[in-house]
Amino acid sequence: MVIKRFKPLLTALVALFFAAFVVGTTASADSKPNYIISTDATYAPFDFQDKNNNYVGIDMDILKEVAKRNNFTYTLKPMSFNAAAQMVANGQADGIIAGMMINDSRKQVYDVSTPYYQSGVAWITKPNSKIKSLSDLKGKTVALKTGTAAAAYGASLKDKYGFKVKYFNDTDTMYNDVVNGNTAATFEDYPVIQYAIKNGVKLQVRNPKDLGNAGGVGFFVKKGQNAQLLEQFNTTLAAMKKDGTYDKIINKYLNSSQSTFVGSASDNKTTLGILKSNQNAFWKGLLETAKLTVFGIVLASLWGLLLGIMGISESKFWRGLSTTIIYIFRGLPLMVLAFFIYIGLPGVIGVKIPAFTAGILTLILNEGAYTGAFVRGGFESVDVGQMEAARSLGLTHRQAIWKVIVPQGLKITVPSFVNQFIITLKDTSILSAIGLLELTQTGTLIVARNSQGFRVWAIIAVIYLIVITLLTWFSNWLKKKIA
Numbered sequence: 172m173v174i175k176r177f178k179p180l181l182t183a184l185v186a187l188f189f190a191a192f193v194v195g196t197t198a199s200a201d202s203k204p205n206y207i208i209s210t211d212a213t214y215a216p217f218d219f220q221d222k223n224n225n226y227v228g229i230d231m232d233i234l235k236e237v238a239k240r241n242n243f244t245y246t247l248k249p250m251s252f253n254a255a256a257q258m259v260a261n262g263q264a265d266g267i268i269a270g271m272m273i274n275d276s277r278k279q280v281y282d283v284s285t286p287y288y289q290s291g292v293a294w295i296t297k298p299n300s301k302i303k304s305l306s307d308l309k310g311k312t313v314a315l316k317t318g319t320a321a322a323a324y325g326a327s328l329k330d331k332y333g334f335k336v337k338y339f340n341d342t343d344t345m346y347n348d349v350v351n352g353n354t355a356a357t358f359e360d361y362p363v364i365q366y367a368i369k370n371g372v373k374l375q376v377r378n379p380k381d382l383g384n385a386g387g388v389g390f391f392v393k394k395g396q397n398a399q400l401l402e403q404f405n406t407t408l409a410a411m412k413k414d415g416t417y418d419k420i421i422n423k424y425l426n427s428s429q430s431t432f433v434g435s436a437s438d439n440k441t442t443l444g445i446l447k448s449n450q451n452a453f454w455k456g457l458l459e460t461a462k463l464t465v466f467g468i469v470l471a472s473l474w475g476l477l478l479g480i481m482g483i484s485e486s487k488f489w490r491g492l493s494t495t496i497i498y499i500f501r502g503l504p505l506m507v508l509a510f511f512i513y514i515g516l517p518g519v520i521g522v523k524i525p526a527f528t529a530g531i532l533t534l535i536l537n538e539g540a541y542t543g544a545f546v547r548g549g550f551e552s553v554d555v556g557q558m559e560a561a562r563s564l565g566l567t568h569r570q571a572i573w574k575v576i577v578p579q580g581l582k583i584t585v586p587s588f589v590n591q592f593i594i595t596l597k598d599t600s601i602l603s604a605i606g607l608l609e610l611t612q613t614g615t616l617i618v619a620r621n622s623q624g625f626r627v628w629a630i631i632a633v634i635y636l637i638v639i640t641l642l643t644w645f646s647n648w649l650k651k652k653i654a
């Protein structure tokens with residue numbers, strides 16, 4: 172049967188996927204419970220990276236202390252706030268700590284700790300803006316961050332004051348939009364904007380004495396789950412307030428005289444300085460991009476080959492299956508597929524999928540569909556006379572396909588493969604959306620810390636270009652070998 176022919180391919184595919192799964196899972200040898208905690212990657216003073224790329228901030232220090240005192244470990248998942256919150260709602264993560272405000276609608280979905288900080292929503296413009304009151308926003312556009320309490324508050328005023336809204340995934344990009352004058356104002360939690368202004372972001376709070384939706388910030392777990400973790404958080408928080416640890420943490424981030432954490436270090440002012448002080452992060456990001464690319468290219472190529480071969484099978488069933496799979500996965504945007512696999516699927520199947528595995532699976536399905544389409548096209552473009560000649564020499568249909576059509580068809584597709592390899596490398600950047608710390612996400616985190624968008628993105632762009640050049644050289648070398 173045809174399936175027999177697929178066996179080695181299938182075995183290779185399964186083995187490689189398994190390898191990707193192992194790479195994606197960080198096995199922990201000791202027996203301490205290990206919780207998966209999601210967080211907002213760029214949310215100073217609550218959650219952000221310091222110059223050494225460690226996660227710091229009020230949330231991070233509290234969490235670290237809770238884990239230490241309760242003898243558990245945790246794996247941190249920094250990503251956009253919206254994705255981080257969905258991770259917990261869908262059971263992908265055990266808890267979220269992300270400067271997250273406690274409100275009634277969230278209590279329907281999550282169980283919530285006692286508040287550990289008081290906050291409220293500020294509205295913000297450029298310092299010398301003509302917009303002095305909310306009524307001045309009529310007809311203007313306001314920047315909001317998807318899924319946040321501040322966005323819900325902002326959007327609730329939209330009709331009353333007649334402004335339009337535009338959504339962003341992270342606070343820093345949202346601020347920049349206002350600084351650059353693309354949007355007239357933004358809404359964000361007061362401690363967060365206060366911290367940014369203190370660290371040089373050129374914006375001004377318009378309602379410091381009259382914050383919207385004032386309330387507490389808390390730690391959240393999925394409703395009805397992880398009661399023990401929540402209990403430990405609450406008990407330890409109370410103890411930390413008593414013994415002074417809590418005040419120390421707050422003072423460290425909010426009352427220290429110099430702004431040690433964001434954007435002020437002199438090595439952030441030159442491209443070389445940024446490269447030097449972040450070299451570890453750049454390397455790690457590059458390595459993650461390379462890993463995703465290599466696994467993605469190999470597995471998607473194998474899967475695409477399989478789809479291509481199925482597409483020229485004698486059996487209607489295999490041909491139909493191949494066409495359907497290609498149709499579905501070529502039609503889905505990569506990011507939608509990544510969110511579906513990483514955030515949507517686990518809620519239904521009840522199994523957590525590591526981000527790396529979800530990323531690889533996304534690449535296999537999406538890039539594999541494109542590969543399948545051009546591989547099938549390559550096979551189909553082999554002259555019909557070849558098949559007829561093979562058959563008249565006494566080969567069966569199957570033999571003719573494997574011995575005559577496939578080798579010739581594959582040669583035709585080599586340039587398309589090279590093209591697809593490069594596309595796969597570039598597409599890995601979309602996987603930053605599910606929190607994979609590859610090059611693009613690394614850039615986002617560094618910009619959040621130093622506000623040097625131009626220099627950091629230029630560095631990242633050059634790194635991509637270098638890697639793409641290397642990959643092109645390698646592919647061309649391979650092309651010559653095969654041709």
Ligand code: ASN
Binds near residue numbers: 252272360
């Ligand atoms: N403060 C936001 C909220 O409560 C969370 C965030 O943006 N990290 O929705």
